[in-house]
Amino acid sequence: MTSNSIKNNFFDIYKTIEQNAQNAGRKAADVTLVAISKRQPMERIREAVIEAGHRVFGENRVQEAKEHWTNLKAEYPDIKLHLVGPLQTNKTKDAVALFDVIETLDRPKLADALKTEMEKQGRKLPCFIQVNTGDEPQKSGVRVEDLTDFLFYCTKECGLDIAGLMCIPPADEPSAMHFALLSKLAQENGLAETSMGMSSDFEKAIPLGATYVRVGTALFGERD
Numbered sequence: 001m002t003s004n005s006i007k008n009n010f011f012d013i014y015k016t017i018e019q020n021a022q023n024a025g026r027k028a029a030d031v032t033l034v035a036i037s038k039r040q041p042m043e044r045i046r047e048a049v050i051e052a053g054h055r056v057f058g059e060n061r062v063q064e065a066k067e068h069w070t071n072l073k074a075e076y077p078d079i080k081l082h083l084v085g086p087l088q089t090n091k092t093k094d095a096v097a098l099f100d101v102i103e104t105l106d107r108p109k110l111a112d113a114l115k116t117e118m119e120k121q122g123r124k125l126p127c128f129i130q131v132n133t134g135d136e137p138q139k140s141g142v143r144v145e146d147l148t149d150f151l152f153y154c155t156k157e158c159g160l161d162i163a164g165l166m167c168i169p170p171a172d173e174p175s176a177m178h179f180a181l182l183s184k185l186a187q188e189n190g191l192a193e194t195s196m197g198m199s200s201d202f203e204k205a206i207p208l209g210a211t212y213v214r215v216g217t218a219l220f221g222e223r224d
């Protein structure tokens with residue numbers, strides 16, 4: 001894959017986002033593209049930053065994110081890095097130091113650890129609560145019926161900054177109903193942001209209100 005095609009991929013996806021936003025009567029600027037760089041070679045990641053000029057990225061593992069982003073973030077301080085994978089409490093220190101947004105807050109113990117670590121480091125990162133909209137036993141995320149109590153715990157007990165909600169729909173169900181549910185839950189709970197939609201379905205998430213879409217392979221090509 002040449003640098004040209006990474007850059008073109010970004011511009012194609014920007015255009016698709018813009019068209020889908022327009023068709024839905026929304027502003028393209030209200031939909032942020034989180035480029036998911038997990039398991040991609042550094043060469044492609046640097047192309048996205050340098051050639052395409054993109055600045056918002058996502059990773060699903062803390063250790064790999066450190067390898068990908070420690071130097072690039074020092075070089076380009078306006079890069080914003082989202083954690084989109086599960087976070088173990090023993091990694092919160094590194095996660096709070098490196099990331100700018102935590103999208104996968106899903107349990108009280110993690111809320112406690114994030115509160116402690118953010119206070120210690122003087123970094124108050126916006127967080128998304130991950131919701132298990134498909135109620136899948138193997139998947140992270142709070143259950144829909146526990147969301148309001150958990151949100152209260154995060155904001156009132158822990159003083160965390162909860163920006164919105166995030167979901168990963170079940171692989172074998174139409175994602176649109178999960179996107180609609182997540183938007184409704186965000187609205188009911190007074191939250192402005194929703195992170196939903198990946199390469200295969202971000203176009204469906206935009207008319208359903210996504211303010212962040214997380215796209216990997218459509219930008220970078222197949223992962224290792």
Ligand SMILES: *Cc1c(COP(=O)(O)O)cnc(C)c1O
Nearest residue numbers: 036060084198199214215216217
């Ligand atoms: C890998 C990943 C994505 C991107 O998936 P693609 O299908 O490559 O676009 C989005 N969200 C999460 C949480 C991921 O882990």
